[in-house]
Amino acid sequence: MHLPSKDIIVLAVGQALTTTVVSMLTTVSSLSGSYLSPSPSLNTLPVTATVIGTLLMIYPASWLMGILGRKGGFMFKAGVGILGGIICCIALLLNHFYVLVLGALLLGIFSAFGQYYRFAAIDAAKNSKEHASAISVVMGAGVIGGIAGPFLSSHFSELFSPVPYAGSFVAIITVCVCLALSQLFLSSDLGRTVSPTPDAIKTSDHKHKLLSSNFIQISIICTIAFAVMTLTMNAAPLSLHKSCFALTTASIVLQVHFIMMYLPSFFNPSLVKIIGLKGLITIGVLSSALGCLLTLLPNQTLEIYMIELGLSGIGWNFMFNGGTLLLTKTYSPAMKTKAQGLNSLFVYTGNIVASFSAGALMYLSGWQLVNLICIPLLGISIFILWITRVSNIT
Structure with a gap:
């Protein structure tokens, strides 16, 4: 069995880090919303904002990566994640609920790009016979995020005590920075749309x-x-x-x-x-x-x-x-x-x-x-x- 290519390894790292962020968001979004919410009826508004952000970006993300390639798309995604995490952290430290909602919306945009690692894995495969093995390596890396996300969220939540959950967003920012650095190693043309020939x-x-x-x-x-x-x-x-x-x-x-x-x-x-x-x-x-x-x-x-x-x-x-x-x-x-x-x-x-x-x-x-x-x-x-x-x- 041959070793995975560089691009497949980088994509696997990206999938692991993305899943880590998403699993952290699953844990901390509703809790931070209930902490800042001016009314119990608004507790889930940050979670809803994340869902809306993902829905708004889920199709444009494919178009964007067609222009920028997988590298550019995933770098853009990491940048949005960093910005969203910073805004959420500031919102908690300054006690501004609707600023938290804005940050959650940006993190939803970040999450939309996670759907495309499976397709990027196919792009990185040398031929159709390697499609299954490429997806297996990239998608399999998600198991790391499923374990790391809840761990990081719980261990960083009291970092800025007595303000709960702000530390969890610092962890999200840190993971997004690592994500940006890792995706720098992707091939620039991977996944970029090529103008079709007449045939x-x-x-x-x-x-x-x-x-x-x-x-x-x-x-x-x-x-x-x-x-x-x-x-x-x-x-x-x-x-x-x-x-x-x-x-x-x-x-x-x-x-x-x-x-x-x-x-x-x-x-x-x-x-x-x-x-x-x-x-x-x-x-x-x-x-x-x-x-x-x-x-x-x-x-x-x-x-x-x-x-x-x-x-x-x-x-x-x-x-x-x-x-x-x-x-x-x-x-x-x-x-x-x-x-x-x-x-x-x-x-x-x-x-x-x-x-x-x-x-x-x-x-x-x-x-x-x-x-x-x-x-x-x-x-x-x-x-x-x-x-x-x-x-x-x-």
Whole structure:
């Protein structure tokens, strides 16, 4: 087995650092909002601002990287993250809630670029046979962030005591600086859009048809993968609290989930060689479905929760990474920027819907219903997968 290229290693570092920031934001955004909020009804406004920032930037990020390349795009992202972290830190130190909201919006713009490391990994692969191994290395590095993020957030939160959480944003700034420095080593032309030749334009006309059929079908699979994962991940802390588990215990369950979201990436290339991409996605669907069905057990112990969230993470990994690899077969290089931007927009929109639905569903009917609703969604994804006419291998 040959060693990954320099660009793939740099992208893996970028993915690890990005996941670290995102996991820190998950922990500290709502807490800092509740600390500064002038009204309880505004507690989640910083989190909402982050979501809006990501939604506004998720498609333009693809266009920007088409012009600047992956290096320029990820450097821009790191700069926005540094600025957002500084503004949030100042807001907490000076007790200005709406300044915090502005910083959270910028950190949402930062987060939008995280969707594109999977596509950058494909750009960095030498040929189509190395796509799976490139994604496995880059996406697998996210496991570091899943562990480092909560650790840094908790250990830096009281750095500027008695002002809570300001230190966590200092940690975010520091990680973003490291991110900027690491992405300096990317090749300048990686991912940059090249003007199409006449032959490429003819090919693009054919691929455009696929963009309206196979592309949409595979994008639906990626969207369902993210939505199902988000539903279970966001509902789990509420269910654990309702079951009288301590916050520290809930954190352990979520850490297991984060680890299993990224760790299986390292095994994806070997699995794809044996069972193909459709087989990988199918195992992901079955894994997620099994995790959902386990919630029907009457005695939801800590161990059961860990298995359920672990299976949810594995399911997301196989479905999302497999879907990303299949997606590359549905568009031409000339349409890369548009296709990747639309796919990321679809995925994040599904993520938002699932995120906001989780709390309401938990309030109305509980943990079991949240998971049972995922079953028909997974059924739709498996049906779409096997009617889609895209090559089964990479």
